[in-house]
Amino acid sequence: MDNSQTRVLLTGPTGFIGGRLLHALDEQGFKVRCLVRLSEKLTIKRPLKQEPEVMYADLLQPETLPQAMEGMEAAYYLVHSMGGRSIKETVAFAERDRRAATNFLTAAEDAGLKRIIYLGGLGETGDKLSKHLASRQEVARILQSGRVQTTTLRAAVIIGAGGASFELIRYLVERLPVMMCPRWIDTRSQPIAVQNVISYLVGCLQEPATAGLNLDIGGPDIVSYLDLMLIYKRVRGLHRFIFKVPLLTPRLSAYWINLITPVPAGIVFPLVEGLKNEVICRENHIRDLIPIELISMEEAICTALTETEKGPGRLPSRQACFISAKGTGGS
Numbered sequence: 001m002d003n004s005q006t007r008v009l010l011t012g013p014t015g016f017i018g019g020r021l022l023h024a025l026d027e028q029g030f031k032v033r034c035l036v037r038l039s040e041k042l043t044i045k046r047p048l049k050q051e052p053e054v055m056y057a058d059l060l061q062p063e064t065l066p067q068a069m070e071g072m073e074a075a076y077y078l079v080h081s082m083g084g085r086s087i088k089e090t091v092a093f094a095e096r097d098r099r100a101a102t103n104f105l106t107a108a109e110d111a112g113l114k115r116i117i118y119l120g121g122l123g124e125t126g127d128k129l130s131k132h133l134a135s136r137q138e139v140a141r142i143l144q145s146g147r148v149q150t151t152t153l154r155a156a157v158i159i160g161a162g163g164a165s166f167e168l169i170r171y172l173v174e175r176l177p178v179m180m181c182p183r184w185i186d187t188r189s190q191p192i193a194v195q196n197v198i199s200y201l202v203g204c205l206q207e208p209a210t211a212g213l214n215l216d217i218g219g220p221d222i223v224s225y226l227d228l229m230l231i232y233k234r235v236r237g238l239h240r241f242i243f244k245v246p247l248l249t250p251r252l253s254a255y256w257i258n259l260i261t262p263v264p265a266g267i268v269f270p271l272v273e274g275l276k277n278e279v280i281c282r283e284n285h286i287r288d289l290i291p292i293e294l295i296s297m298e299e300a301i302c303t304a305l306t307e308t309e310k311g312p313g314r315l316p317s318r319q320a321c322f323i324s325a326k327g328t329g330g331s
């Protein structure tokens with residue numbers, strides 16, 4: 001397939017998903033324009049076939065968007081507004097995300113974009129949904145409300161080095177020999193390996209039948225958060241004791257997770273609030289549209305750990321992992 005004539009706008013290229021997607025799009029020959037707020041933050045991990053165009057824009061500054069959208073056919077929306085070191089900063093993200101999505105859609109319509117591909121979150125609709133998951137769904141509704149055909153992929157925890165949810169799990173299991181966890185530990189989820197997410201994101205651009213659809217994406221395993229931590233400790237060969245303390249509220253657990261892990265409070269609090277919500281695929285249409293081999297949780301964790309070991313090394317290197325996985329250096 002000749003993709004060299006398709007010009008694609010990539011938002012979030014400085015992030016966990018966007019940084020990886022840039023390489024995958026480049027490998028497939030797409031012409032990529034990266035939308036960045038700070039070009040210094042854009043680190044390109046491996047050499048690319050084609051140098052991407054890099055353009056400054058901020059989704060919260062609508063006047064910066066028309067230039068970034070000009071000449072583009074499709075755009076990836078890989079942006080969220082959670083973050084910041086202070087707990088106070090956990091409050092306003094939904095309002096920022098609403099404005100960012102609205103600005104983005106208006107500019108995309110004005111520029112005549114044909115497609116938007118958005119990676120959002122799984123979770124049922126309703127009042128019990130956490131603010132974070134509700135906000136991800138609101139962004140999907142905003143992007144789908146316009147003239148541009150928008151595909152929404154809905155994912156639970158994405159397993160990969162540098163992903164906020166995966167890093168939370170990693171730091172907790174690595175740092176705490178004894179862990180007391182609240183009720184959310186039994187909530188079921190369907191995590192997915194970042195490599196599978198990237199294949200689906202690229203696949204959506206290549207498969208016109210995905211245009212305008214909401215598609216759930218998940219890995220082959222449905223697990224509780226306790227199972228996920230147990231798989232992690234097994235893969236790492238660690239001895240850990242995990243106790244359930246039902247009286248511990250999600251908010252209290254967010255405070256101690258904030259103390260133990262370096263993940264910013266502005267991300268920890270919304271994510272931990274969301275752990276009460278089951279996040280499981282309700283339909284698997286994507287598997288017919290984009291058939292790929294799904295990676296098991298053990299293999300995904302092993303690959304993520306191998307990547308972490310090769311990276312800046314945020315934890316002292318002990319051993320990579322005990323499960324031997326295809327293409328990963330298990331020891």
Ligand SMILES: NC(=O)c1ccc[n+]([C@@H]2O[C@H](COP(=O)([O-])OP(=O)(O)OC[C@H]3O[C@@H](n4cnc5c(N)ncnc54)[C@H](OP(=O)(O)O)[C@@H]3O)[C@@H](O)[C@H]2O)c1
Nearest residue numbers: 012014015016017037058059060078079080119120155158
């Ligand atoms: N990570 C997961 O486990 C997971 C799970 C399910 C769904 N998702 C979804 O995947 C998408 C990408 O998430 P991620 O994990 O890659 O997030 P991330 O690593 O935190 O990256 C977020 C990106 O958004 C950019 N951004 C934020 N506000 C912006 C603005 N106003 N204008 C322009 N860019 C802005 C950031 O740029 P700066 O570098 O300038 O801050 C950064 O590149 C999100 O929609 C998220 O909901 C992620």
